[in-house]
Every structure is written in structure tokens, then in C-alpha cells.
Amino acid sequence: MSRTFEDLVAEAERAPMAGWDFSWLAGRAAEDRPSWGYQRLMGARMARASAALDVQTGGGEVLAGVDRLPPVVAATEAWPPNVAAATRLLRPRGVVVIADPDEPPLPFADASFDLVVSRHPVTVWWQEIARVLEPGGTYLSQQVGPASVFELVEFFLGPQPEEVRRSRHPDDARRDAEAAGLDVVDLRLESLRTEFRDIGAVVYFLRKVIWMVPGFTVDGYRDQLRELHEKILAEGPFQARTTRFLIEARKPAG
Numbered sequence: 001m002s003r004t005f006e007d008l009v010a011e012a013e014r015a016p017m018a019g020w021d022f023s024w025l026a027g028r029a030a031e032d033r034p035s036w037g038y039q040r041l042m043g044a045r046m047a048r049a050s051a052a053l054d055v056q057t058g059g060g061e062v063l064a065g066v067d068r069l070p071p072v073v074a075a076t077e078a079w080p081p082n083v084a085a086a087t088r089l090l091r092p093r094g095v096v097v098i099a100d101p102d103e104p105p106l107p108f109a110d111a112s113f114d115l116v117v118s119r120h121p122v123t124v125w126w127q128e129i130a131r132v133l134e135p136g137g138t139y140l141s142q143q144v145g146p147a148s149v150f151e152l153v154e155f156f157l158g159p160q161p162e163e164v165r166r167s168r169h170p171d172d173a174r175r176d177a178e179a180a181g182l183d184v185v186d187l188r189l190e191s192l193r194t195e196f197r198d199i200g201a202v203v204y205f206l207r208k209v210i211w212m213v214p215g216f217t218v219d220g221y222r223d224q225l226r227e228l229h230e231k232i233l234a235e236g237p238f239q240a241r242t243t244r245f246l247i248e249a250r251k252p253a254g
Contacts, residue, residue, distance in 0.1 A: 012203035018081035019059025028201040032192035038142040049115035056121045060086030076100035126180035136253040145243030170245040182249035189245040195237040199229040
């Protein structure tokens, strides 16, 4: 027997939000992964680095999955529950996790790192990235691209203007990186399949990725959630497209 709308929503509302681990969605949602394999690329660069910084580390899960870390590694994170989760996960590996508001300046001296990484940053402060990189240093990041999962966003918010749909475009990242004095050596964009198999997965996702539908609450969107629940029951999983881009930039050697 299918679980009720109320049961699915209540379960998703109880789910913990700390960290950046989406394992709660196993079997309830699916998302294709970019072909480049960000964690593998990051691990290869970490193995060659002497001092590295992970900006907006979330719960530290991606960094913790790297086999070989440099002698010096720091990570920043803004959300207090994530700071605590990342500290528990990364401290045993010698990583210092610093609570940082994700606003300039980064709490490090100039030229502190030969590698800076960031997976899915909310905002990229390119001038700060360039400042803390030593000459010849590398920035590697996987980021959310334009109009990502907008099928879901627009189900709740209605059609979005073109400037909103185009935001987070990789061409803008290239422009901003170059304006900060960095040389972009790799830039790739992919559009990937995403599906939500029950309304609990949708509620969990919107609670976790809070910028998708700003101010989302179950009570505020209960009618649309119920409509989407009925749509999934009648038509199958809700389909969307996720966009991701990879950017690698280097600071000139001198």
C-alpha cells in the first residue's frame, strides 16, 4: 500500500539537516553524476599539494573521501551544524575546520595555499581565492550551473525571468576568475538527469538546498506539495535536469 502524503511529508520534516550527506534520499531520488569525477580530480591534486584549503566544506564529506591529504589542510564552513559535523569528521585527519561567514576576507594570509578547492559553493569570492593562492597555485571547483532543477523550482515559484535562469553560468565564472587575475585552464558544463520518486524526497531536498525555493516550509507550500504528490502517484517520478560545471584556474607563477 502506498504511504500517505502526510506520512511522507512528516518523515521528511523529521530528517536531520546537518552535513552535506544526501544518503537519506537513497531509493527515493536519483541524480546522474558529472563525467569528470570531481572527488577523483580533487584527490589527484591534493596528493601533489603542500597546503590546501577547502572552501565551504559543508559537513566535510567530500574532503574526508580523499585518500591522501597534504601536510597542511584547512576548511571553512558557515553553518554551525555543518561546522560541528565537519570538525568531527575531519579533525582525526589533521584538518582544521574554521567557522567563517563566507564573506570576504578569507581568514588566511596572502599566498597561504598552493591548492584551493570548493564543491558547490554558494558564492565564489574570486579576489579572495586569488589572494590566498600562492603564485602557480590552483583553484578547482565543481559548481551548480544555470537553471539547475528549475523544473522543480518553477513548479513552486512559477516561470522565472531569463536573468534568473541564466545566473551561475560558467561563462560568468570564467569572466570573474580572469578579472581576479587567474587563468582558466578547464571549464566544462553538463546537464544531468534528476528524479524525485516521492514527495518526501522533494520536501527533504527543498529543506536541505534552501536557495532553491527561498523560505520554503511545508505549511507555506502544502497545496502545491499535495498536487505534486498526486502527480507523482499518477505519472511516476518527477523529472528534472541538474546542471553542473567544473572550473579549474591557476594563479600566474610570477
